[in-house]
Amino acid sequence: MKRRENAPTMKDVAREAGVALGTVSKVFNDIPVGEDYRRRVEEAAKRLGYQVNSYARGLKTNRTYSVALILPDVVNPFFAILAQEVCSALAQRGYRTILSITAYDPEAEQRCIRMVQQNKVDGIIGLTYTPDLEVDPRLPYVSIDRYFGPNVPCVSSDNFSGGQLAAEKLLELGCRRPLFLRIGSKVPGESDKRGDGFESACRQRGIACAALHLNGEEGMEPFRDFLADHMDRGRLAFDGIFCATDALTVHIRGILTELGLRVPEDVQLIGFDGIRRFAVGGFHCSTVIQPIARLAETSVDLLLREDRSNLPSLVCLPVTYAPGGTTRE
Amino acid sequence: MKRRENAPTMKDVAREAGVALGTVSKVFNDIPVGEDYRRRVEEAAKRLGYQVNSYARGLKTNRTYSVALILPDVVNPFFAILAQEVCSALAQRGYRTILSITAYDPEAEQRCIRMVQQNKVDGIIGLTYTPDLEVDPRLPYVSIDRYFGPNVPCVSSDNFSGGQLAAEKLLELGCRRPLFLRIGSKVPGESDKRGDGFESACRQRGIACAALHLNGEEGMEPFRDFLADHMDRGRLAFDGIFCATDALTVHIRGILTELGLRVPEDVQLIGFDGIRRFAVGGFHCSTVIQPIARLAETSVDLLLREDRSNLPSLVCLPVTYAPGGTTRE
DNA sequence: TTGTAAGCGTTATCAC
DNA sequence: GTGATAACGCTTACAA
Numbered sequence: 233m234k235r236r237e238n239a240p241t242m243k244d245v246a247r248e249a250g251v252a253l254g255t256v257s258k259v260f261n262d263i264p265v266g267e268d269y270r271r272r273v274e275e276a277a278k279r280l281g282y283q284v285n286s287y288a289r290g291l292k293t294n295r296t297y298s299v300a301l302i303l304p305d306v307v308n309p310f311f312a313i314l315a316q317e318v319c320s321a322l323a324q325r326g327y328r329t330i331l332s333i334t335a336y337d338p339e340a341e342q343r344c345i346r347m348v349q350q351n352k353v354d355g356i357i358g359l360t361y362t363p364d365l366e367v368d369p370r371l372p373y374v375s376i377d378r379y380f381g382p383n384v385p386c387v388s389s390d391n392f393s394g395g396q397l398a399a400e401k402l403l404e405l406g407c408r409r410p411l412f413l414r415i416g417s418k419v420p421g422e423s424d425k426r427g428d429g430f431e432s433a434c435r436q437r438g439i440a441c442a443a444l445h446l447n448g449e450e451g452m453e454p455f456r457d458f459l460a461d462h463m464d465r466g467r468l469a470f471d472g473i474f475c476a477t478d479a480l481t482v483h484i485r486g487i488l489t490e491l492g493l494r495v496p497e498d499v500q501l502i503g504f505d506g507i508r509r510f511a512v513g514g515f516h517c518s519t520v521i522q523p524i525a526r527l528a529e530t531s532v533d534l535l536l537r538e539d540r541s542n543l544p545s546l547v548c549l550p551v552t553y554a555p556g557g558t559t560r561e
Numbered sequence: 562m563k564r565r566e567n568a569p570t571m572k573d574v575a576r577e578a579g580v581a582l583g584t585v586s587k588v589f590n591d592i593p594v595g596e597d598y599r600r601r602v603e604e605a606a607k608r609l610g611y612q613v614n615s616y617a618r619g620l621k622t623n624r625t626y627s628v629a630l631i632l633p634d635v636v637n638p639f640f641a642i643l644a645q646e647v648c649s650a651l652a653q654r655g656y657r658t659i660l661s662i663t664a665y666d667p668e669a670e671q672r673c674i675r676m677v678q679q680n681k682v683d684g685i686i687g688l689t690y691t692p693d694l695e696v697d698p699r700l701p702y703v704s705i706d707r708y709f710g711p712n713v714p715c716v717s718s719d720n721f722s723g724g725q726l727a728a729e730k731l732l733e734l735g736c737r738r739p740l741f742l743r744i745g746s747k748v749p750g751e752s753d754k755r756g757d758g759f760e761s762a763c764r765q766r767g768i769a770c771a772a773l774h775l776n777g778e779e780g781m782e783p784f785r786d787f788l789a790d791h792m793d794r795g796r797l798a799f800d801g802i803f804c805a806t807d808a809l810t811v812h813i814r815g816i817l818t819e820l821g822l823r824v825p826e827d828v829q830l831i832g833f834d835g836i837r838r839f840a841v842g843g844f845h846c847s848t849v850i851q852p853i854a855r856l857a858e859t860s861v862d863l864l865l866r867e868d869r870s871n872l873p874s875l876v877c878l879p880v881t882y883a884p885g886g887t888t889r890e
Numbered sequence: 891t892t893g894t895a896a897g898c899g900t901t902a903t904c905a906c
Numbered sequence: 907g908t909g910a911t912a913a914c915g916c917t918t919a920c921a922a
Contacts, residue, residue: 241900253909254909257899258907264907266908283675284899287680288914289901306644307642309840312641316635319660320664323662330657333649482838510637582894590917613915617898618916620915621897621915621917622898
């Protein structure tokens with residue numbers, strides 16, 4: 233684990249080029265320098281295979297050109313795509329991505345946050361589940377999907393519209409007894425607005441809407457019980473279900489099938505996220521698609537903005553709908 | 562993007578504790594120091610919220626405590642899980658993970674490799690597709706799934722056994738006309754052995770085995786044509802197909818269904834990877850499971866080994882089989 | 891044992 | 907425009 237002994241330094245380049253150390257530095261910082269000198273330095277650098285050591289540079293400039301991406305996990309396809317998009321958006325601007333996976337552990341989340349205060353990264357993009365995370369408002373932080381306050385920019389999909397969109401679709405496709413299902417932590421987040429939007433849109437159209445929120449600790453079983461309880465002679469009390477995520481939709485579909493119900497003939501299902509099979513194939517279900525790439529770009533944009541004095545506190549990006557076999561269309 | 566102005570430094574701690582700078586350093590490096598001094602330093606550090614700046618430290622020690630993980634992408638579930646496992650294995654040992662996504666671009670791959678020679682990371686774990694990647698043998702590098710030579714440790718699943726396993730299963734389940742299907746880049750890799758193992762096991766049992774290798778550039782269409790060509794009055798010339806990946810299996814299943822064939826009644830399918838729906842649910846198909854977590858741990862182990870003088874050149878980890886609905890069992 | 895000072899690779903401030 | 911030189915935060919001989 234020793235470093236390469238012979239990694240060339242600026243000093244080596246200076247000697248090789250026969251110029252002063254400072255001159256070499258200037259060349260690599262695009263500071264005007266005699267055309268002749270510049271050429272000599274560039275040639276020497278190429279000859280030696282020299283590359284600036286950005287950590288040494290960071291020591292002077294207080295920039296490491298690396299940002300931390302804090303995610304609960306990276307196997308959930310939504311997070312995976314997000315990670316990929318953030319990573320490439322950062323790479324495009326010359327920043328490294330330090331990936332921190334918290335496994336939904338508040339302590340790990342806080343630990344990552346602390347890292348930045350040690351000058352280890354220039355900023356953080358975080359999707360976290362700790363409600364009382366201590367984020368210094370003076371420190372570059374962009375939150376995804378969780379609103380911390382007016383001083384911490386938060387970017388998310390337009391979850392409320394997404395919920396409305398799902399309701400409109402379901403109603404348009406003939407559903408009259410809609411149900412909203414969600415599962416997840418009790419930590420409030422932007423995605424809670426999916427249900428709000430759904431219920432609001434139903435109400436607005438004079439349709440009663442049922443809802444079941446689970447916090448996930450008892451697993452998925454309560455859904456099975458709930459659905460079984462609402463069966464009457466082989467018929468479900470609902471004809472359209474909006475599930476808060478695609479993963480949940482797939483699971484619910486399985487339960488419905490077990491109960492002898494057909495999707496979409498008996499019950500239509502709409503999910504949320506827009507996850508594709510193996511990330512590139514078809515959708516798992518009819519779904520409200522989150523603009524993950526734009527989410528990532530916007531976060532990076534906000535984080536790296538030169539002028540951080542006037543940042544928005546919440547940016548919502550538009551979602552779209554796509555059929556995926558669990559609706560009648 | 563300015564750093565926190567007030568990030569405390571060792572100097573601050575020294576002043577606060579009323580000791581010399583060197584003493585503070587010793588405390589943080591577990592070098593013996595008077596118990597009394599140690600306490601004072603620790604208290605001062607806590608009071609100030611001091612944390613060592615590991616990049617400044619790295620400047621002296623030539624270690625950054627970060628390693629680069631080079632992956633073609635991170636949305637493919639196999640890579641996603643690998644990323645997650647590598648990340649946590651590294652975190653456990655106090656190392657950061659710098660995620661580099663190459664999008665299968667040889668140039669990006671070479672660029673990442675170059676990074677380490679600039680002292681930006683202490684080592685690389687790479688899953689790459691560039692056949693002639695320049696990896697300095699003196700530099701800590703562990704390759705996943707691609708063998709570079711005796712001096713670059715390579716970690717992979719036991720692909721050959723996996724192929725054999727698939728053949729045994731298929732034959733055991735009554736198949737007599739097996740087919741092997743693969744798609745992917747022409748860059749040779751360990752995973753090529755899947756087909757070798759499969760064909761070898763078939764041959765050993767005296768069963769003829771067909772195979773079709775695609776390089777992916779023409780998309781999946783050739784598979785459709787191939788299968789359609791081997792249909793005779795609604796009956797396929799094959800009764801068992803081993804696909805090189807789960808993703809391919811799912812695709813092939815779709816094609817077979819379109820052709821009016823039933824899975825697993827008419828044709829049995831076995832995939833490779835052991836990918837689960839949404840990473841935690843059931844398998845997409847009957848499959849040979851790669852021990853991804855062990856792959857990750859082993860790679861990290863090899864990379865961080867103190868004594869790098871006697872490393873294995875290839876480590877194969879055992880795979881297992883699990884039914885997933887595309888076989889008759 | 892504790893303090894001092896040199897130096898890691900860079901940038902930035904000056905005289906020249 | 908160019909080239910010494912002092913920092914940046916830390917480790918590590920070495921001197922006290």
